[in-house]
Amino acid sequence: xIGRPGSTIWxxxxxxxxxxxxxxxxxxxxxxxxxxxxxxxxxxxxxxxxALALRGFSMPIDTLSVLAADVGCVVIxxxxxxxxxxxxxxxxxxxxxxxxxxxxxxxxxxxxxVRFAALAGSAFTAFALLxxxxxxxxxxxxxxxxxxxxxxxxxxxxxxxxxxxxxxxGLFALIGPRRxxxxxxxxxxxxxAAFFLTSQIRTIFGERAESLWTxxxxxxxxxxxxxxxxxxxxxxxxxxDPLPLAAMLIVGVSLFVGVTAWLSRRFAADAASxxxxxxxRRRVARGVAGAFTGGxxxxxxxxxxxxxxxxxxxxxxxxxxVLYLLPVTFLLLRNxxxxxxxxxxxxxxxxxxxxxxxxxxxxxxxxxxxEAPELLQCAPAASATVRNAKLLAGLTPLALLLAIPLGVIVxxxxxxxxxxxxxxxxxxxxxxxxxxxxxxxxxxxxxxRRRRSGSLLMGLALFFVSLLIAATTALVAVGLPWALIPAxxxxxxxxxxxxxxxxxxxxxxxxx
Amino acid sequence: MYDALVVEDxxxxxxxxxxxxxxxxxxxxxxxxxxxxxxxxxxxTLRMVAGLLKPTSGSIRVFGVDALADPSAAKQMIAWAxxxxxxxxxxxxxxxxxxxxxxWGVDPNDGRARAESLLRLLGLWDQRDxxxxxxxxxxxxxxxLAGALIHEPRMLILDEPLTGLDAAVSRQVKDLLQERVKxxxxxxxxxxxxxxxxxxxxxxxxxxxxxxxAEGTLTELRERAGEREGTLEDVFLELTGEGEAAxx
Numbered sequence: 144x145i146g147r148p149g150s151t152i153w154x155x156x157x158x159x160x161x162x163x164x165x166x167x168x169x170x171x172x173x174x175x176x177x178x179x180x181x182x183x184x185x186x187x188x189x190x191x192x193x194a195l196a197l198r199g200f201s202m203p204i205d206t207l208s209v210l211a212a213d214v215g216c217v218v219i220x221x222x223x224x225x226x227x228x229x230x231x232x233x234x235x236x237x238x239x240x241x242x243x244x245x246x247x248x249x250x251x252x253x254x255x256x257v258r259f260a261a262l263a264g265s266a267f268t269a270f271a272l273l274x275x276x277x278x279x280x281x282x283x284x285x286x287x288x289x290x291x292x293x294x295x296x297x298x299x300x301x302x303x304x305x306x307x308x309x310x311x312x313g314l315f316a317l318i319g320p321r322r323x324x325x326x327x328x329x330x331x332x333x334x335x336a337a338f339f340l341t342s343q344i345r346t347i348f349g350e351r352a353e354s355l356w357t358x359x360x361x362x363x364x365x366x367x368x369x370x371x372x373x374x375x376x377x378x379x380x381x382x383x384d385p386l387p388l389a390a391m392l393i394v395g396v397s398l399f400v401g402v403t404a405w406l407s408r409r410f411a412a413d414a415a416s417x418x419x420x421x422x423x424r425r426r427v428a429r430g431v432a433g434a435f436t437g438g439x440x441x442x443x444x445x446x447x448x449x450x451x452x453x454x455x456x457x458x459x460x461x462x463x464x465v466l467y468l469l470p471v472t473f474l475l476l477r478n479x480x481x482x483x484x485x486x487x488x489x490x491x492x493x494x495x496x497x498x499x500x501x502x503x504x505x506x507x508x509x510x511x512x513x514e515a516p517e518l519l520q521c522a523p524a525a526s527a528t529v530r531n532a533k534l535l536a537g538l539t540p541l542a543l544l545l546a547i548p549l550g551v552i553v554x555x556x557x558x559x560x561x562x563x564x565x566x567x568x569x570x571x572x573x574x575x576x577x578x579x580x581x582x583x584x585x586x587x588x589x590x591x592r593r594r595r596s597g598s599l600l601m602g603l604a605l606f607f608v609s610l611l612i613a614a615t616t617a618l619v620a621v622g623l624p625w626a627l628i629p630a631x632x633x634x635x636x637x638x639x640x641x642x643x644x645x646x647x648x649x650x651x652x653x654x655x
Numbered sequence: 656m657y658d659a660l661v662v663e664d665x666x667x668x669x670x671x672x673x674x675x676x677x678x679x680x681x682x683x684x685x686x687x688x689x690x691x692x693x694x695x696x697x698x699x700t701l702r703m704v705a706g707l708l709k710p711t712s713g714s715i716r717v718f719g720v721d722a723l724a725d726p727s728a729a730k731q732m733i734a735w736a737x738x739x740x741x742x743x744x745x746x747x748x749x750x751x752x753x754x755x756x757x758x759w760g761v762d763p764n765d766g767r768a769r770a771e772s773l774l775r776l777l778g779l780w781d782q783r784d785x786x787x788x789x790x791x792x793x794x795x796x797x798x799x800l801a802g803a804l805i806h807e808p809r810m811l812i813l814d815e816p817l818t819g820l821d822a823a824v825s826r827q828v829k830d831l832l833q834e835r836v837k838x839x840x841x842x843x844x845x846x847x848x849x850x851x852x853x854x855x856x857x858x859x860x861x862x863x864x865x866x867x868x869a870e871g872t873l874t875e876l877r878e879r880a881g882e883r884e885g886t887l888e889d890v891f892l893e894l895t896g897e898g899e900a901a902x903x
Contacts, residue, residue: 435753435756435757435761435763435764435766435767435770436753436757436763437756437757437760437761437762437763437766438757438760439757439758439760441757442753442754442756442757442758443754443757443758445753445754446743446746446750446753446754449745449746449750450743450745450746453745453786454745514742514743514744515741515742515743517705517707517735517737517741518741518755518758518802519758520706520707521705521706521707521730521733521734521735522730522755522758522759523726523727523728523730523731523758523759523760524758524759524760525727529758
């Protein structure tokens with residue numbers, strides 16, 4: 144390890160080592176690294192023709208480029224804030240090794256500065272990895288100055304980390320320790336989806352469906368638009384102009400250092416008072432106490448509903464996925480009521496596909512994320528009964544969410560509405576069944592991580608079955624008999640994937 | 656009358672045998688302590704009895720029922736309480752007991768009455784509507800124990816039931832177990848606190864490397880070890896040979 148023990152550099156080295164081992168640790172980690180490497184090389188090769196095409200290209204500093212760079216920076220910064228806010232909220236409660244670090248003679252300020260630098264580092268790494276397959280060929284074929292994108296991303300990540308910390312502390316002061324975690328996670332989910340929803344605002348309410356970039360291009364074409372000179376600095380920084388680049392770095396670093404210096408002591412105090420405060424010491428459960436049902440199915444269903452309703456943080460994470468359903472649903476509703484039949488089949492297919500994806504998340508929570516698996520295993524209850532109750536519990540929230548919009552579509556455009564309802568139901572049930580056949584046991588807190596750790600086969604199966612059912616839905620909505628082909632393929636895929644309860648039990652036992 | 660548990664030639668092989676042709680009989684209505692050094696196969700044995708692990712070979716009979724051929728009937732008579740409480744943080748103790756009652760098919764009226772009685776007995780009645788996430792380890796352990804007892808099992812299997820409990824809670828749990836034994840239930844427990852086994856157990860089994868090393872009352876074990884006045888700790892160390900490694 145580099146640096147003197149106890150120094151900031153030494154602590155940072157410790158954080159980097161933990162992150163690196165988290166990424167590549169174990170067999171899955173090595174596989175992940177190989178897959179990332181192969182994908183990176185493949186994308187870099189695909190980036191070569193683009194880099195060659197842009198070899199002699201000089202980036203114009205005009206309104207369109209400036210606006211595009213500004214919007215891009217804001218989008219990236221917002222997504223980074225979403226990530227760092229969630230990380231800061233987690234650090235307040237599920238602190239892991241913070242207890243060890245706080246109990247050491249190291250200054251809490253140093254510990255937290257390093258922890259938030261690590262949050263900035265992970266935000267930076269995600270975007271840097273995304274950009275690299277294009278940036279590296281671009282640098283190799285003449286645009287080496289554009290590598291300035293990396294320090295710009297670093298500056299944005301540091302600023303986002305400082306902002307996330309400030310937001311977390313602000314929320315803590317404003318609404319107290321019990322609500323901060325849930326609100327921060329919901330806020331992070333909404334911030335993460337904000338630009339998507341903003342870009343779809345016309346889809347939802349307007350008459351034209353336009354992407355964010357189309358709107359930017361429209362705005363840039365407006366001759367009345369006069370941008371201040373500073374607006375061009377992000378673009379100039381990205382293209383390697385030293386002064387704007389230095390300015391962005393200074394702003395990012397200053398914001399990070401300033402906020403951590405100002406708020407880290409406060410954050411440490413908040414973290415200490417958060418211990419146990421969000422656990423509902425005096426939280427009295429609502430509902431009928433003593434509602435003994437006497438049946439396996441009913442008691443499992445009630446238990447799952449209670450757990451779902453009480454895990455606000457988890458619901459916030461699912462909410463992010465549900466948010467993406469909104470524009471499609473509104474588009475479908477608008478077209479159904481406006482009888483623009485050309486857009487209906489596509490919308491029905493999209494809603495079917497997304498229903499499958501959301502159902503997959505919810506049923507993973509109810510089926511796989513069981514907190515007391517041994518209790519169920521040692522009970523005399525039939526595993527199929529327990530599983531079915533869990534599936535129903537997972538699918539019910541989605542049904543409630545989609546009931547009204549689908550009902551409206553059925554009234555306005557009956558064929559599309561029925562196709563969308565049947566498609567969404569089939570996709571949701573299929574996703575639930577695949578989750579039940581291939582359970583990947585884990586903790587609820589691992590909800591976000593499970594996509595990285597889940598089986599590739601299951602992920603692909605969920606994706607393709609949802610896609611096939613979505614295609615069936617679209618073709619039925621159009622009234623084409625070809626709908627039978629994807630429907631049969633989806634059915635065949637499900638039959639091939641089906642596992643008996645005995646095989647599921649064997650697979651679970653093998654994982655124990 | 657059947658014995659509570661008859662294990663014959665029970666074997667479980669992971670990378671190497673964890674339980675190796677084990678034979679064990681626990682009589683109905685006794686408190687049986689299963690002791691052994693770390694990694695001896697105690698928990699693996701009990702997990703197989705509770706239906707959580709499939710044996711590689713051998714047989715398990717619970718009150719005459721073949722637990723491998725008819726696991727559901729065997730599970731109906733058993734309660735399993737591991738060292739880490741099987742609880743749901745977001746449920747209250749009352750809701751947890753409702754759920755467990757449902758799993759074992761307890762009549763709703765009986766379940767409600769038993770839940771109240773158990774929660775009062777274990778001192779959790781005032782916390783019945785608070786979520787378990789705020790509970791201390793002892794409170795969680797007591798809530799889990801209430802869950803194990805709600806269906807009035809004929810055989811209670813407990814893995815390290817007293818680990819991490821303070822003196823008061825530990826006494827409560829011990830009293831409750833002895834009361835159940837007096838009421839006719841069979842209790843099998845593992846523990847590293849040898850004084851507990853010495854004071855509570857009717858019979859003691861010592862296993863090592865997956866095999867039963869010795870079995871009997873404390874007096875019988877003393878005779879076997881040649882430690883007529885020794886404590887269970889002396890007997891245990893003598894029989895397992897662990898004492899030889901300890902500094903004198």
